[in-house]
Amino acid sequence: MTPPTIYLDYNATTRLDEEVLQAMLPFFTEYYQNPGSSHLAGLTVNELIENACWQVADFIGGKPDEMVFTSGATESINLAVRGISNGKRDHLITLCTEHKAVLDTVTDHAVKNNLACSILPVQNDGLIDWERFEEAITDQTLLVSIMLVNNETGTIQNIKKISEMVHAKGAFLLCDATQAVGKIPVDVHELGIDLMAFSAHKFYGPKGVGGLYISKSVRKYLEAQITGGGQQKNRRSGTLNVPGIIGMAKACEIANKRMDHDATYVKSLRGHLENKLLEIEGTAVNGSVEHRIFNTSNILFKNVFSEQMILSLQHISVSSGSACSSVTTEPSHVLKGLGLNDEDALCSLRFSLGKGNTKEEIDVAVQRISGLVTQFRKE
Template sequence: MTNEYKIYLDNNATTKIDHNVLKTMLPYFTEFYANGNSSHLDGLVVKDSVENAIFQIADLIGAQENEIIVTSGATEALNLAIKGLAAASSKKKIITFTTEHKAVLDTCKYIENQGFEVDYSGVKSDGTINVENLKDSVTEETLLVIVMMSNNETGTVHDIKAISEVAHANGALLLCDTTQAIGKIAINAEDLGIDMLTLSAHKFYGPKGIGALYVSNKSRIKLSGQIHGGGQQRNLRSGTLNVPGIIGLGKACEIAKSEMQNDETRIGKLRDYLETELLKIDGTFVNGSVKNRIYNTTNICFPGVWSEQLIIALGNISVSSGSACSSVTSKPSHVLKALGLSDEDALSSIRFSLGRFTTLEEIDFTIKKVTELVHHLTA
């Protein structure tokens, strides 16, 4: 393997579209291009395909088709869930956590300006949530608890069922951002007690620009639509449906359901091997929980080595210093700071996120290259 060979280890930022997903989508650009809301035969054929795709989405999370609202991605889904619920409720308190994605934190900041009280709760040093502390925070005045299933930077997985039980015991709802978990681990929204759930296709080998919001029928949630127009999707999300995107999301869900176990076994072994070898470098350590995390992610601190410098030096090996949405700044990661890291250690940390197309040869090359560069940069 040469230095010109591209190695992509930034799958938490986005993934390569699965060939079978792309193949399934293509006819909906060129042959079945009618508007699915049209009443003619071409439109009804497309509507049939869309309904099948929505069944595939619902099936992956143990939901019903009428509980799925298609969006442009998880960010829009989170905005619809938070703002839409807030606009239709008399309760004024929301609880979330300091390690959440900016799509949640920034939306909550907006809600604060609308008169809501938002509690940004801290996490333990390994990034997990202290459920006992949460019990003291959730009251009868709490409208919503917002938590991601798996952290995008560290991979830390939270005990969603325990958190939902605390929320429900006080009459609050639970919004779970599954963007980094969907397609990787089995999710049954009803069994976990999730009232609303968000996801994006491009995080698990589907196309960009498409996602979904699950809203539980059982929870009897009232949402106020945030995009107005033609009244599509029960007046909750107006706009002509992105048919190729929906077809792609549905296919990605179908593939994930059949390949999930194989992916976990193979990718998990590669991640463990990469991590074990990189931790042989003096002073290195893993950020976040080692016990409770998603199998494709490791976030490693290389003390004394600026992550930006290492990323540039790695050239065609694509890794990250944190969330893709925040990587344009040189500020330390808010997630790593919430875990108690110093600015220096946070700015010396690299996220490696593996995927379905990662190979052992690529991991061997990455171990060799990272080890050489760290030794050179600390010499």
């Protein structure tokens, strides 16, 4: 009999919440009509979509007319980076520890459009280097893209302070909040964010749907990247993913009710996991311990390659970094950005926990990992 999987990779994706599934099901059958249709059935679905839009926007502190639904955070980031222009400024800034969805998009866009691009280093704990950042922003800076929560280390950046510095130079701030929305309170107005990307499947919603918050101040500078049909006020054409949007709205509703409870529960599990694993000789936490999200722990296991560990753990799901390259022979660019050498970066594992985990699972995982570390160091 195959043992059940112990899933410790919630930053990669989450299991669809049962309540979310039930909310979505009628939109595959009873309410299957196109919300763009002018007949009564279509108008009914459109009204339900508008309600969902209000719910999602309110969850992040925005307004319905500031929301664009996309296929996920990667598309949202592409729309923000490739779509923004004021015809005067030509400088982009981001950090070396951003997700590849940002780094690849920013660098590609800069090369193709002859824009200046600054990819800034971070401190050894993953937090922004304020001196380097202040030096980099100029009157020619158009867009700064910095994530709220790092997907590999869980490091939380001071987005409010960053936004104040960005706006002081007349630039715009794009924030990849994919690992934050649904887990911790996020208010775009309080944080001073101009553009914010997020995905539903990171907080127990469906895959294939996400959003881009677009503040009124940046709206006129943003050009659509998907055209044809004029949906969503010409900001992103194409028939809406109705079940996905309904599911994301339901996931927001659940997260709003359970956020404090789930954070307390998961943080206690993360603490238990981390305390036990750090008892193993030659281990250390990568990134800031003080400024990080409650569910993530990135741990270095000296002289034990993560690829070997991941394959040997079998029914215990962990990763060596981003889900884009969960098992790789290449060292994580995030960990290298923190100053780790190639070998240590290749000997690090990311544990990301969720509300479905139990203390019993953590104990099993710790025991298995401890045994493998001992075994591999002897070989």
